Amino acid sequence: GEDVEQSLFLSVREGDSSVINCTYTDSSSTYLYWYKQEPGAGLQLLTYIFSNMDMKQDQRLTVLLNKKDKHLSLRIADTQTGDSAIYFCAESIGINTGTASKLTFGTGTRLQVTL
């Protein structure tokens, strides 16, 4: 079955880089996603990567995908206090941008940014 795992908590200092890790089990995943949930809010799509890519960069965000090890990571450069949130990894086996009903989410990693 599908399973997505993340550590529950990460604390970093402001200005440092944050790396949030995720492992998944379904080798047929076609898209992998990172969502951000700020306090009292719903989830917001941050970025996604197609399974035939190794890396995707978007401003301060870098996504790395190791398909062999089924490992996904999100690196946030120059982490700011506004980055404090819960970050969810999700995988999809959809054939296009991902059939939403086929998304499997992880437990979320709470990122705490300290001064």
Added chain:
Amino acid sequence: ETGVTQTPRHLVMGMTNKKSLKCEQHLGHNAMYWYKQSAKKPLELMFVYNFKEQTENNSVPSRFSPECPNSSHLFLHLHTLQPEDSALYLCASSLGPQGELFFGEGSRLTVL
């Protein structure tokens, strides 16, 4: 301002009460979803509607009853809930079943 609005934001109910959660999207989407978010657990998909028709029901107990009168509105009717049903209930919408999900801010439910 979010394009997906959920009310109420907080709800406390007893196990014998009947209440409803409401979701409205202003994005012109035609697929709508209910998710359950519990602490330290993965987000759980409950129901999916596409063009008002229910396309998924992930083995959700019958004490949760969804209703989708049109593509912009989604309800979750609650009755005889259990304390373990306490969670954040998130509504989402997408342009189609393969589109990007847009989430509401959630309704925090506490069952006493």
